[in-house]
Structures are given as C-alpha cells and as structure tokens.
Amino acid sequence: MSDIEREVRTTAEKAREAAADLAPLSRAVKDHALLGMADALVQHAESIVAANAEDVARAREDGESEAMIDRLSLSVERIGSIADAVREIAELPDPVGEVVRGSTLPNGLELRQIRVPLGVIGLIYEGRPNVTADAAALCLKSGNAALLRGSSSAYSSNTRIVEVLREALDKTEVPTDAVQLVPGTTRDSAKALMRARGLVDVLIPRGGATLIQAVIRDSTVPVIETGEGNCHVYIDASADLDKAVAIAINSKTQRLSTCNTAETLLVHSAIADRFLPLGLKALRELGVTVHGDDQVREIDSEVVPATEADWKTEYLSADLAFKVVDSIDDAIAHIRAYSTGHTEAIVTDSQAAARHFVSRVDSTAVMVNTSTRFTDGGEFGFGAEIGISTQKLHARGPMGLPEMTSTKYVVTGDGHVR
Amino acid sequence: MSDIEREVRTTAEKAREAAADLAPLSRAVKDHALLGMADALVQHAESIVAANAEDVARAREDGESEAMIDRLSLSVERIGSIADAVREIAELPDPVGEVVRGSTLPNGLELRQIRVPLGVIGLIYEGRPNVTADAAALCLKSGNAALLRGSSSAYSSNTRIVEVLREALDKTEVPTDAVQLVPGTTRDSAKALMRARGLVDVLIPRGGATLIQAVIRDSTVPVIETGEGNCHVYIDASADLDKAVAIAINSKTQRLSTCNTAETLLVHSAIADRFLPLGLKALRELGVTVHGDDQVREIDSEVVPATEADWKTEYLSADLAFKVVDSIDDAIAHIRAYSTGHTEAIVTDSQAAARHFVSRVDSTAVMVNTSTRFTDGGEFGFGAEIGISTQKLHARGPMGLPEMTSTKYVVTGDGHVR
Numbered sequence: 001m002s003d004i005e006r007e008v009r010t011t012a013e014k015a016r017e018a019a020a021d022l023a024p025l026s027r028a029v030k031d032h033a034l035l036g037m038a039d040a041l042v043q044h045a046e047s048i049v050a051a052n053a054e055d056v057a058r059a060r061e062d063g064e065s066e067a068m069i070d071r072l073s074l075s076v077e078r079i080g081s082i083a084d085a086v087r088e089i090a091e092l093p094d095p096v097g098e099v100v101r102g103s104t105l106p107n108g109l110e111l112r113q114i115r116v117p118l119g120v121i122g123l124i125y126e127g128r129p130n131v132t133a134d135a136a137a138l139c140l141k142s143g144n145a146a147l148l149r150g151s152s153s154a155y156s157s158n159t160r161i162v163e164v165l166r167e168a169l170d171k172t173e174v175p176t177d178a179v180q181l182v183p184g185t186t187r188d189s190a191k192a193l194m195r196a197r198g199l200v201d202v203l204i205p206r207g208g209a210t211l212i213q214a215v216i217r218d219s220t221v222p223v224i225e226t227g228e229g230n231c232h233v234y235i236d237a238s239a240d241l242d243k244a245v246a247i248a249i250n251s252k253t254q255r256l257s258t259c260n261t262a263e264t265l266l267v268h269s270a271i272a273d274r275f276l277p278l279g280l281k282a283l284r285e286l287g288v289t290v291h292g293d294d295q296v297r298e299i300d301s302e303v304v305p306a307t308e309a310d311w312k313t314e315y316l317s318a319d320l321a322f323k324v325v326d327s328i329d330d331a332i333a334h335i336r337a338y339s340t341g342h343t344e345a346i347v348t349d350s351q352a353a354a355r356h357f358v359s360r361v362d363s364t365a366v367m368v369n370t371s372t373r374f375t376d377g378g379e380f381g382f383g384a385e386i387g388i389s390t391q392k393l394h395a396r397g398p399m400g401l402p403e404m405t406s407t408k409y410v411v412t413g414d415g416h417v418r
Numbered sequence: 419m420s421d422i423e424r425e426v427r428t429t430a431e432k433a434r435e436a437a438a439d440l441a442p443l444s445r446a447v448k449d450h451a452l453l454g455m456a457d458a459l460v461q462h463a464e465s466i467v468a469a470n471a472e473d474v475a476r477a478r479e480d481g482e483s484e485a486m487i488d489r490l491s492l493s494v495e496r497i498g499s500i501a502d503a504v505r506e507i508a509e510l511p512d513p514v515g516e517v518v519r520g521s522t523l524p525n526g527l528e529l530r531q532i533r534v535p536l537g538v539i540g541l542i543y544e545g546r547p548n549v550t551a552d553a554a555a556l557c558l559k560s561g562n563a564a565l566l567r568g569s570s571s572a573y574s575s576n577t578r579i580v581e582v583l584r585e586a587l588d589k590t591e592v593p594t595d596a597v598q599l600v601p602g603t604t605r606d607s608a609k610a611l612m613r614a615r616g617l618v619d620v621l622i623p624r625g626g627a628t629l630i631q632a633v634i635r636d637s638t639v640p641v642i643e644t645g646e647g648n649c650h651v652y653i654d655a656s657a658d659l660d661k662a663v664a665i666a667i668n669s670k671t672q673r674l675s676t677c678n679t680a681e682t683l684l685v686h687s688a689i690a691d692r693f694l695p696l697g698l699k700a701l702r703e704l705g706v707t708v709h710g711d712d713q714v715r716e717i718d719s720e721v722v723p724a725t726e727a728d729w730k731t732e733y734l735s736a737d738l739a740f741k742v743v744d745s746i747d748d749a750i751a752h753i754r755a756y757s758t759g760h761t762e763a764i765v766t767d768s769q770a771a772a773r774h775f776v777s778r779v780d781s782t783a784v785m786v787n788t789s790t791r792f793t794d795g796g797e798f799g800f801g802a803e804i805g806i807s808t809q810k811l812h813a814r815g816p817m818g819l820p821e822m823t824s825t826k827y828v829v830t831g832d833g834h835v836r
Contacts, residue, residue, distance in 0.1 A: 020754065020778070020780070023777070023778075023780065024777040024778055103799065105797070105798070105799055106799075109788060109792065111798055111799075113815075116780065118810050118811075119780070119810065201810055201811075202810075202811060222640075222809075222811050224811075240833065242833070243832075243833035246833055246835050247833065247834075247835060249835075250835035250836060254835070254836050336438065354830075358828050359441070359442040360438070360441075360442055362438070362441065362534065362537070362826070363826065364826060364827065365826065365827040365828075365829060366826060366827070366828050366829070367829050367830075367831070368828070368829065368830040368831065369830065369831050369832055369833055369834070370527060370829050370830065370831035370833075370834045371834060371835045371836055373835070373836045374527065374829055374831075374834065374836065375827070375829075379523070379836075380523070380529055380827070381521065381523055381524075381529075391640075392536050392537065392619055392620075392824035393536075393619075393620060393640050393642075393811065393812040393824070394811040394812040396824050396825050396826060396827075397531075397825070397826070397827050406810035406811070406814050407814050407815070408780070408781065408782060408783065408784060408814060408815070409782065409783040409784070409793070409798070409814075409815050410776050410783075410784050410786070411783060411784070411785050411786070411788050411792055411793075412772075412785075412786040412787065412788065413785070413786065413787045413788035413792075414661075414787055415658070415660070415661035415664055415665065415787055415788075416665075416787070416788045416789060416792065417664050417665060417667075417668035417672070417789045417791070418668060418672050418789055418791045418792065418797075
C-alpha cells in the first residue's frame with residue numbers, strides 16, 4: 001500500500017467513526033452545526049479569498065480559460081451566497097427517521113421501515129470550490145460523513161474552506177471528522193478513495209462525462225452515475241406550433257452547458273413543413289448551428305449535414321441535431337438508440353400520443369409540453385440537490401436529501417418467536 | 419469475444435428488446451401470463467420430473483450429499499407447489515405505475531414520480547430448480563425481463579422448466595424472451611452475464627457467501643448483495659429472563675441454515691449469573707455447541723473456548739458464539755466490529771436501552787424483544803421476496819416486488835419554458 005493510499009484509508013476510517021456518531025444526532029443538533037458553518041464561512045471569508053487567490057494565480061500561470069477561472073474564483077460576496085445556501089439546507093426537513101412504511105403484522109409485531117443515513121459519502125468533483133461547502137452541508141443534514149475530493153486546481157481554496165467548516169464543527173456536538181478533505185491532489189488519492197470499499201458507502205462524481213466514466217470504471221465502491229444528458233425534444237404531428245417552437249428553443253438555448261439541455265430535435269413529418277421554417281429561423285437568430293438530416297436540408301440548404309456522430313453527441317454548445325421522423329414510434333426508436341436516458345420531451349396536443357410516449361420512453365424524466373430544462377432539484381421543489389442520477393438503482397433523477405439515505409427495518413415485539 | 423460470451427450477449431440483447439415491450443403492459447396482461455405459466459407447469463409436470471431425473475442421476479454419480487440431492491429433486495407434487503407460488507405472485511399488487519410522489523409545482527407543472535421496471539434482471543443461483551419459476555414470475559410481475567443462470571447441477575431441470583414457461587408465454591401478449599435461460603453451464607457463461615453492463619440492469623446472486631462474493635468481485639453490472647448474516651442477539655441487564663431464553667433459543671435453533679439465524683449471543687454481565695445456567699442448559703438440550711469467552715466458561719467449563727474466528731463466523735450449524743459484555747455500548751461495539759449488518763436483536767425491558775440500541779445498530783433489521791428469524795419477506799407481509807439485501811443502496815432488507823423497480827419522473831405542462 002502506498003503512503004497516499006494509507007493516508008486516504010486513515011481519513012476514510014475516521015469518516016466511518018464519525019458517521020456512526022453522527023447518525024443518531026437530532027435535527028436540532030445538525031441544524032445548529034449547519035448555521036455555525038454558515039457563520040464561520042462569512043466570518044473567515046477574507047482568508048478563504050486569500051487562499052483562493054493562490055489557486056487563481058496558479059490557473060492563470062497554467063493558461064486556463066477565463067470561463068474556468070471564473071468558475072474557480074471566490075469573492076467575499078460569493079462566499080456570502082455559499083453561506084446562504086448552507087442556511088437554506090438547514091431549513092429543509094431532516095430525512096433521517098422518516099417512517100417510509102409501517103404496519104402491525106397479524107402476530108402483533110410492529111414493523112417500521114425508517115430512513116437512516118447511508119454512512120460515508122465520497123464526493124469527487126471538478127474545479128468549483130462552492131461545491132465543497134454545499135456537499136458538506138447536504139451530507140451533514142442527511143446524517144452522512146463527507147469525504148470531499150475536489151480538483152487539484154482548487155486545492156488551496158478547498159483546504160481553507162474545510163478548515164473553516166471543521167473549526168465550526170469543533171464547537172458543536174457534531175464530530176469534526178464528519179467533514180474531511182481527502183488528502184493529496186494526485187490521481188492516486190482519488191483512486192485510493194475509489195478502492196475504499198467497506199469504508200465508503202457510496203461515491204458520487206460531479207462533473208463532466210470523462211470524470212464520471214473514470215469513476216465508474218475504477219471504483220469498487222458503489223457509484224451513483226450523474227449527469228450525462230443527450231436529451232431529445234419530439235414535436236408530434238398534433239403539436240401546437242407556438243408551444244413547439246417555444247419548447248424547442250428553450251430546451252436548447254436557455255443554457256447551453258447543462259445536462260438537461262436538449263441536443264436533438266425530432267419532428268414528425270406531418271408537421272415538418274410548418275414547423276421547420278419557423279423553428280430554423282428562431283434557432284438561427286439565437287446563433288444555433290443546426291445539423292440536419294436530408295429532409296431538414298431540403299427545406300433549408302444552409303443546414304449542416306448530420307452524421308451518425310451528431311445523434312450521439314452531448315454538444316453542450318450552440319449546436320443542435322435535427323431529424324424528421326415519420327411516426328411517434330420512429331421518434332421513440334431513435335431515442336432508445338441514442339439517448340443517455342436523462343430527459344426527453346414530447347410536444348403534442350394528443351392524449352393518446354402523450355400516453356404512448358410516456359409509457360415507452362425509459363428516461364429519468366419524461367416531459368409533456370414542457371422544456372427539458374425543468375429536470376432539476378430546485379425546479380422540482382426539492383430545495384437542494386447533490387446531483388442528477390441517470391442510473392436506475394437507488395435513485396433516479398434529481399437527488400435531494402431523501403436520496404442520500406438508506407432505510408432499516410425496526411421490528412418490535414414482546415418475546416415473539418417463530 | 420469467445421463463442422459463449424457472444425451467445426450470452428445475444429441472449430441479453432433479446433432480453434433488452436423484450437423488456438422494452440414488457441414495461442408498458444397492464445397488470446391484467448401480466449397476470450394472465452402468470453396463470454398460464456402456472457397451468458403449463460402442472461400440465462407438463464411429468465416431463466419436468468423426467469428432465470430432473472437426469473440431474474439427480476448425475477448428482478448421485480458425482481457423489482453429492484443427500485441434502486443437496488433433496489434440494490435438487492422435483493416431484494409432480496413439488497411442481498404443484500411451485501405452480502401455486504406462481505399463482506400467488508399473480509395475486510400480488512402490481513408495483514409498476516404506482517405514484518411514489520406527486521405534486522403541482524408553483525408554476526403549474528404537474529410532477530409525478532412513477533414506479534417503472536428496472537429492465538433486465540439477471541439471477542445467478544445455486545442448485546434449487548424451484549428458484550427458476552419463482553424468479554421468472556417475480557420478474558414478470560414487476561415488468562422485468564429475466565435472465566436466469568442456475569447451477570450446472572440443475573441444468574436439465576432448468577432447461578425444461580424455462581421451455582415450458584416460454585411455451586406458455588407464446589400464447590400471450592407477453593414477449594417470449596421476457597424469460598430466458600442463460601446459455602452454457604461454465605464459469606465463462608456466468609462471467610459473460612456479469613460483464614453485460616448496458617444490457618443487464620442489475621444482477622441478483624442467490625446462494626452462499628462464496629457465490630455472492632464472486633459475483634460482487636467479477637461483475638461490472640450493478641449487483642444487489644444478498645444474504646450473508648452473522649446475526650447477534652443481545653440480552654440486556656433489564657431483560658425478562660423467560661423471553662430472553664426463548665428468543666435466544668429460537669433465533670439460533672428454529673432453523674440452522676438460514677441467513678437470519680443468530681450466530682452470536684451477547685449477555686450483559688448484570689444478568690449473566692441468572693441467564694447463563696438457564697440458557698446453556700436449554701442450548702445443550704437442543705444439541706448446540708457453545709463457543710464462549712472466559713466469563714462464560716467460568717460458569718460452565720464444558721463450553722468450548724471462543725477464538726477471534728468465532729466472532730466472525732456465520733456458522734449455519736448447531737454452533738453459537740457466546741460472550742459476556744459489561745454494557746450495552748460494549749455490545750454495540752462488538753456488533754459494529756463483527757456483524758455483516760443483516761439482523762441484530764435486543765431483549766430488554768428498558769425503553770431507553772431499546773431506543774439506544776435501535777438508533778446505534780446499523781443493520782438491515784433491528785429486532786426489539788423479537789427473534790432474528792422474523793427478517794423475511796413472507797413474515798413482513800410482502801407476499802414474496804427475491805432475496806434479502808444486506809447493502810445500503812437501492813434496497814435494504816427483504817426485497818419484494820417494489821424493490822424490483824426503479825422510478826421515473828413524468829412532468830406535464832402546457833408549453834412551460836424557463
């Protein structure tokens with residue numbers, strides 16, 4: 001075992017101990033600690049900004065893009081927003097202790113299925129230091145110890161933020177080791193975290209497809225897949241034209257770089273003649289490059305020819321794949337072949353078409369006459385989310401606090417035997 | 419890719435197609451198919467018994483134990499019971515389509531979280547051919563395609579049972595490929611199933627610890643861990659003596675080979691003097707060998723000295739590890755160190771002790787004044803179970819039909835954009 005592996009395992013063992021003491025704590029104790037964390041962030045904002053300046057300077061030296069530097073940069077004002085987000089998490093209901101199912105069995109046994117924390121949650125994420133406080137707060141509220149493994153580019157910022165949070169925990173009943181930074185900035189430290197099966201209960205990667213796939217490939221700890229979204233909007237023959245244009249435009253252009261942004265538009269041939277001129281004009285005005293099949297290009301020769309790769313790509317840019325289909329089943333078949341199972345939308349005025357689409361499209365979220373951009377914990381009213389799961393086991397879709405828990409059965413009798 | 423790997427993948431691809439067509443089918447269609455399957459089993463019982471006779475003859479040639487041969491053997495009567503179990507599954511409520519959560523959002527969007535099938539479920543199990551029909555029926559009822567990989571020792575029986583089930587499905591709207599046997603009897607065929615990530619949604623191993631650990635180690639498909647149970651009974655200082663003896667005896671001896679059988683008894687030192695003579699006498703009369711620590715052996719010198727290995731062992735035999743502890747926290751610490759997290763019981767008359775134990779013992783089921791033997795889908799009133807999950811993600815405890823599903827969000831609007 002290498003030194004860094006040993007160090008990471010020691011950290012994970014401390015998290016495990018902390019998790020056992022954290023699990024039975026009441027909401028009041030946890031909320032008090034969260035408010036203390038928020039206050040400490042505000043109080044130490046300047047020292048966090050100073051640590052962040054080191055990361056930013058390094059990023060500039062390395063010639064990083066301005067977009068990346070903007071995501072990395074913290075100011076006293078931004079830290080105030082981060083603290084406010086922690087306070088909002090304190091206000092959310094505590095999922096721990098919720099009775100999910102309960103009954104009295106015929107023999108008089110009282111059966112209760114109760115939400116309990118998962119235990120130790122490992123987070124692997126990219127260069128946004130705001131995730132550090134946010135993930136720590138979500139884990140603490142749900143009774144889980146957090147092992148935070150941020151990007152090396154934000155290491156100084158993350159180190160200082162975690163110091164501040166731990167100092168705040170020192171003054172509370174919450175064990176300080178409930179929030180820890182994973183030591184080291186190398187791939188080896190991330191790998192050691194991925195191999196800590198038995199110490200870490202679940203790993204949640206947050207970031208781009210490359211990061212997520214690497215974690216899935218290398219981890220022996222169970223992973224919750226998040227975020228990849230090759231999302232589709234299907235315009236049915238019976239769609240209202242104005243709603244169809246509005247939803248297509250909003251799904252693609254309201255924000256280009258999010259996982260719930262639409263990447264392919266499928267249009268029924270019966271409405272294509274009417275939809276295409278309007279839709280293509282609106283997309284062009286917004287600077288979107290359309291990659292279309294032959295039928296789209298017949299109507300508008302400026303459209304770039306679509307290749308197989310276009311149907312597969314999560315562009316995350318001002319590009320849109322565009323195809324005319326001859327039936328709703330052709331649209332469903334295309335989605336089945338190319339979707340990552342995140343979010344698909346149908347625009348239709350037909351009850352039968354909506355019902356057919358909803359029952360046959362197997363994605364995390366299926367939207368009826370609604371923009372794909374609504375798949376989001378905040379929009380769904382969950383208050384906060386740790387990520388959007390695109391897998392079928394455990395949690396699917398935006399993961400709020402209840403999705404960060406497991407359950408246990410408590411069975412109470414009076415000397416019952418079989 | 420080897421021939422067998424190609425064959426297994428082709429089978430899995432057919433399952434994937436079948437799963438897509440199976441998912442939207444109504445309860446009525448699925449129940450009709452289940453009743454047809456049950457009738458077909460009864461109708462073809464003799465040919466199943468004939469196929470089974472080949473497996474039994476092979477087992478005898480190989481010198482297998484009588485217990486193993488008994489588990490393997492089918493008779494017309496046993497097939498009748500298997501068919502009855504399939505009919506009982508038809509009577510259970512359909513989990514698919516249940517609205518788990520629903521609300522109307524402030525902007526008027528209707529949000530529904532709905533149960534949907536997982537898709538394709540792979541079952542890897544040992545030499546009990548009754549599992550074949552049972553697992554196929556549970557998968558079908560929950561809208562999932564079943565890929566069945568039984569033991570090579572039951573291959574003739576399983577092949578004939580699956581033939582009969584598929585002939586029954588041929589006459590219904592349910593796709594025939596919703597039930598398939600994984601081709602081949604070698605380790606390579608099981609491994610190919612474990613590597614079919616993207617085609618198979620979840621693998622559930624049913625059997626001994628060795629099988630389960632091998633599947634966890636080799637599988638890239640998500641696995642639900644089942645069954646390992648190093649279960650504890652803790653007799654608190656305040657326990658009622660009669661209930662304590664009854665629960666200890668029942669937890670250990672009612673059936674020796676099940677995962678919810680107790681393997682270690684922890685007794686508080688304040689009650690040890692009164693409990694030990696009664697408890698040890700009762701255990702000895704039932705033929706149980708007690709492996710005790712020094713304090714137990716002081717009271718009864720016939721007790722075998724316990725070693726570290728005894729605390730760790732899931733005996734599944736007439737052996738019991740036995741330890742005196744000085745406090746409830748010592749009992750909890752012992753359980754944390756050695757338990758597999760299946761089922762632990764406390765016998766106590768103290769509300770405070772029960773509450774403390776329940777909140778700090780992190781196992782699938784925590785029993786208060788109740789035998790460990792009650793952790794069971796049938797006992798819990800679930801009607802049927804595919805196994806008992808001992809992991810924290812997705813499902814924990816006895817897995818009924820709802821635990822064989824995922825969910826999806828359906829969001830309905832009227833042209834809603836962000």
